Amino acid sequence: MAKKVVIDPITRIEGHYSIEIEVENGKIKDAWARGDMFRGWEIILKERDPQDAINVTQRICGVCPVAHAMASARALDAAFHIVPPDNGRIIRNLIAAGNLLHSHILHFYNLVALDYVDITAILDYKGNDPTMNNIKEWVKNEVKSGRNTAAAPFLPRYKGDYIKDKDLNLTAINHYVKAFEMARTAQEMIAIWGGKMPHVTGIVPGGVAENVTAEKIASYLYRLRKIKDFIDTCYIPDVTAVAKAYPRWFKIGAGYKNLLAYGIFELNNEGTQTYHIPGAFIDGKLENLDQKNIKEEVFYAKYSSPTGLHPFEGETVPDPNKPNAYTWVKAPRYSSKPMEVGPLARMVITHVSGKRSEVSNLVRDTLKSLGLDVSALFSVLGRHACRALELKIIADEAEKWLLELKPDQPVNTKYEVPKESEGFGLTEAQRGALGHWIKIKDHKIERYQCVVPSTWNCGPRDDKGIRGVIEEALIGTPIADPENPIEAVRVVRSFDPCLACAIHVIDPKTNEIRKFKVA
Amino acid sequence: MRLTRRDFIKAAGGLGAALLTSPFLSKVAEAIEREKKNFPVIWIQGQTDAGCSESILNTVQPTVVDMVTDIMSLRFHQTIMAASGHQCISVLHEALKSDEKFILVVEGSVPTKDEGVYCTIGEDENGRPITFLKWVKELGEKAMYVVAIGTCATWGGIPAAEPNPTGAKPVTEIIDPKKVINLPGCPARPHHLVGVLAHLKLFGLPELDSKRRPMVFFSRLIHDNCEMRPFFEKGDFAKSFGEKKCMYLLGCKGPITYNDCPNYQWNSGLNWPIRGGSPCIGCAAESFIGSTGNGIYMRLPEAKVPGIPGLKVKADKFGTIVGAATIGGIIAHAMGRVLAHKKKKEEKKVEEER
Ligand code: SF4
Numbered sequence: 031m032a033k034k035v036v037i038d039p040i041t042r043i044e045g046h047y048s049i050e051i052e053v054e055n056g057k058i059k060d061a062w063a064r065g066d067m068f069r070g071w072e073i074i075l076k077e078r079d080p081q082d083a084i085n086v087t088q089r090i091c092g093v094c095p096v097a098h099a100m101a102s103a104r105a106l107d108a109a110f111h112i113v114p115p116d117n118g119r120i121i122r123n124l125i126a127a128g129n130l131l132h133s134h135i136l137h138f139y140n141l142v143a144l145d146y147v148d149i150t151a152i153l154d155y156k157g158n159d160p161t162m163n164n165i166k167e168w169v170k171n172e173v174k175s176g177r178n179t180a181a182a183p184f185l186p187r188y189k190g191d192y193i194k195d196k197d198l199n200l201t202a203i204n205h206y207v208k209a210f211e212m213a214r215t216a217q218e219m220i221a222i223w224g225g226k227m228p229h230v231t232g233i234v235p236g237g238v239a240e241n242v243t244a245e246k247i248a249s250y251l252y253r254l255r256k257i258k259d260f261i262d263t264c265y266i267p268d269v270t271a272v273a274k275a276y277p278r279w280f281k282i283g284a285g286y287k288n289l290l291a292y293g294i295f296e297l298n299n300e301g302t303q304t305y306h307i308p309g310a311f312i313d314g315k316l317e318n319l320d321q322k323n324i325k326e327e328v329f330y331a332k333y334s335s336p337t338g339l340h341p342f343e344g345e346t347v348p349d350p351n352k353p354n355a356y357t358w359v360k361a362p363r364y365s366s367k368p369m370e371v372g373p374l375a376r377m378v379i380t381h382v383s384g385k386r387s388e389v390s391n392l393v394r395d396t397l398k399s400l401g402l403d404v405s406a407l408f409s410v411l412g413r414h415a416c417r418a419l420e421l422k423i424i425a426d427e428a429e430k431w432l433l434e435l436k437p438d439q440p441v442n443t444k445y446e447v448p449k450e451s452e453g454f455g456l457t458e459a460q461r462g463a464l465g466h467w468i469k470i471k472d473h474k475i476e477r478y479q480c481v482v483p484s485t486w487n488c489g490p491r492d493d494k495g496i497r498g499v500i501e502e503a504l505i506g507t508p509i510a511d512p513e514n515p516i517e518a519v520r521v522v523r524s525f526d527p528c529l530a531c532a533i534h535v536i537d538p539k540t541n542e543i544r545k546f547k548v549a
Numbered sequence: 550m551r552l553t554r555r556d557f558i559k560a561a562g563g564l565g566a567a568l569l570t571s572p573f574l575s576k577v578a579e580a581i582e583r584e585k586k587n588f589p590v591i592w593i594q595g596q597t598d599a600g601c602s603e604s605i606l607n608t609v610q611p612t613v614v615d616m617v618t619d620i621m622s623l624r625f626h627q628t629i630m631a632a633s634g635h636q637c638i639s640v641l642h643e644a645l646k647s648d649e650k651f652i653l654v655v656e657g658s659v660p661t662k663d664e665g666v667y668c669t670i671g672e673d674e675n676g677r678p679i680t681f682l683k684w685v686k687e688l689g690e691k692a693m694y695v696v697a698i699g700t701c702a703t704w705g706g707i708p709a710a711e712p713n714p715t716g717a718k719p720v721t722e723i724i725d726p727k728k729v730i731n732l733p734g735c736p737a738r739p740h741h742l743v744g745v746l747a748h749l750k751l752f753g754l755p756e757l758d759s760k761r762r763p764m765v766f767f768s769r770l771i772h773d774n775c776e777m778r779p780f781f782e783k784g785d786f787a788k789s790f791g792e793k794k795c796m797y798l799l800g801c802k803g804p805i806t807y808n809d810c811p812n813y814q815w816n817s818g819l820n821w822p823i824r825g826g827s828p829c830i831g832c833a834a835e836s837f838i839g840s841t842g843n844g845i846y847m848r849l850p851e852a853k854v855p856g857i858p859g860l861k862v863k864a865d866k867f868g869t870i871v872g873a874a875t876i877g878g879i880i881a882h883a884m885g886r887v888l889a890h891k892k893k894k895e896e897k898k899v900e901e902e903r
């Protein structure tokens with residue numbers, strides 16, 4: 031008989047997310063993914079000054095604010111009929127690169143690693159690193175205290191097949207600590223151009239606010255190089271070591287294998303050329319991207335607004351009591367298909383496009399050294415690998431872009447807020463395809479819609495009852511012990527979910543909480 | 550030498566927030582270790598974007614690891630903790646049952662509409678989701694102190710902005726405000742949290758203003774110590790982003806925002822918004838985003854900011870804003886300067902035409 035397991039909340043992700051799974055014969059048979067928080071950003075944006083959108087939408091997510099700033103700025107640029115000058119475009123790319131460095135490193139070490147690394151291995155530490163010894167002493171004393179919450183927040187944890195190799199555990203713990211320093215350094219790289227981070231003030235319509243000086247270039251460069259060292263000597267080797275320790279995780283969590291990417295890192299000021307190639311990868315074929323194919327369905331989402339709308343017509347009317355609905359996340363579809371977004375989508379699409387030889391070479395060499403073929407990328411470990419490889423590529427490119435900056439040249443283009451207009455901005459957040467759509471009337475925002483990466487990945491079934499991307503990826507995942515469903519959270523975390531723009535809900539009037547009538 | 554509560558406040562108040570640089574805080578951290586063992590901290594997140602948590606991770610000295618091993622015993626924080634699901638919720642239930650004292654940190658606003666269903670964490674024994682509202686009330690009741698971290702938790706922030714679709718409220722409207730310490734800012738700043746935790750541990754409640762903000766960090770306006778102040782005095786204003794002058798005409802909210810950014814800049818002291826060529830957007834101010842009439846780049850006399858005399862005033866929930874008169878004065882000065890500047894320009898133009 032199938033056993034229902036609820037994991038609420040899923041921790042070590044951004045935002046409020048939970049899943050309900052049905053386990054039968056040691057495998058996940060069905061899954062429902064729920065976003066547990068709603069704030070109503072799109073409603074709040076109405077009637078405001080369009081320029082405010084850049085700052086307001088950043089607060090959708092404190093981990094990827096820059097991506098929202100970028101999508102918003104691009105939507106405004108389009109609606110205001112302006113393009114940034116070279117410096118403005120390049121600095122925006124450098125800010126986005128900083129955010130990528132911050133997020134991928136933090137994700138692997140500080141969010142994901144505890145699913146694999148055995149933190150208790152620290153008790154065996156014999157070296158003389160003061161920080162490691164400090165942690166060792168602390169864990170020792172905590173364990174002695176006998177509290178249930180001893181060594182919190184690292185314990186308690188699910189029982190599971192953690193890494194047994196002592197040296198690998200100790201190396202990973204050491205890098206877990208270093209990763210905080212790297213993430214902070216990446217935030218500094220953003221602040222050099224953005225004024226502060228989280229939530230930059232320096233991205234403005236038509237470009238950026240901060241000027242170019244040699245001092246700032248140097249300040250960014252040496253931080254970038256420090257992180258590049260970390261990528262080469264820690265991140266890539268650690269991901270490879272985990273991959274070798276858990277080979278079966280290259281076969282788990284594939285999902286639909288349909289991918290969507292909007293492209294990012296503009297190479298011309300009009301934004302028609304990007305380093306990462308935009309596209310839709312459906313049934314093994316790469317198509318050109320057409321944003322008109324995007325529709326959001328809401329049959330299972332807690333909204334009373336009409337279903338199947340394109341984001342330009344998008345509406346967000348919350349209805350916590352809507353029958354059958356189980357989440358605050360909408361179900362976006364591209365040509366009616368659920369699509370995975372994120373580093374896996376970006377790397378595969380850019381690779382398959384054949385337009386960036388360094389990406390293709392790196393992907394091929396990595397797969398070869400692990401004895402795998404491309405299909406292995408569609409998996410839990412494949413997603414982690416794509417993230418690491420992407421970071422290496424972008425860190426290298428960022429150094430080239432940085433050196434294209436020209437002091438004393440303008441960083442932004444002047445503009446006026448038009449009386450009536452519309453525009454959209456497509457970009458990539460660390461977690462995948464991100465788009466903002468704006469309509470302006472009487473110099474004010476008439477309509478604003480964001481379709482965020484986590485809506486694509488974490489959304490529910492669509493109107494036809496076809497599962498969302500993570501829901502599908504969970505199907506077939508082995509669960510050794512339903513009391514300790516560590517395998518399920520490994521699948522979910524491989525997507526790096528970021529739920530700040532979503533939610534699930536109960537009917538406050540009845541006790542019937544989750545009666546999903548799934549078609 | 551042992552610092553007493555008095556010494557601390559005197560030193561901090563007398564020398565200003567500049568004193569609270571990292572090495573100082575790290576001394577405080579050492580002192581904490583000498584004094585007592587780590588106190589339990591339970592950090593819950595409601596209508597937040599996790600930006601405040603991300604910001605705290607940027608702490609330099611003490612480091613994140615120092616904080617976890619030496620300053621607090623971080624029992625619950627959803628973004629960091631190993632446990633998921635029931636295991637992690639059991640930590641909260643345990644805190645409610647045991648008599649151990651703890652500090653509650655609340656990040657994000659609290660949705661109250663429709664009984665708070667807009668944010669839930671975990672579920673009860675009947676499989677019914679538990680609202681964030683309930684957690685804040687129950688844990689807040691038991692907590693020794695409650696730190697409201699960030700503008701969302703302090704004032705309601707963007708979720709509570711007009712039209713406030715979810716009935717979002719700040720922490721002080723959910724639990725007894727006498728326990729609460731407000732750390733506004735979007736996001737809140739690492740040294741503010743470290744400073745408050747250190748103070749609570751060593752000397753108890755720090756000195757707070759009428760809105761329960763620690764005086765050491767929030768007693769001065771951005772405008773008071775702003776590096777563009779000489780330009781303001783001369784009436785030399787930036788006309789576009791990136792001009793390194795006074796940002797008043799671009800909508801700078803420095804004259805109504807209490808925070809210490811000019812003294813202690815962001816991200817290891819590398820930059821801060823005004824130095825970075827953009828106006829202060831007032832992210833720590835009560836009015837942040839607030840009403841649709843309060844645009845980020847709207848000049849102050851035109852922006853509808855509650856509590857500022859002579860403007861379209863909305864009643865201020867907490868009473869009068871500290872230093873409201875000064876703010877009126879600042880605006881009057883700026884207006885005067887802008888007009889004088891214009892006049893000069895016009896005169897010049899007339900001269901040229903002759
Ligand atoms: S105050 Fe700002 S950074 Fe903090 S939770 Fe709210 S939106 Fe995020």
Ligand code: SF4
Nearest residue numbers: 772775795796801803
């Ligand atoms: S108005 Fe703004 S930029 Fe000008 S002096 Fe005051 S705080 Fe500084």
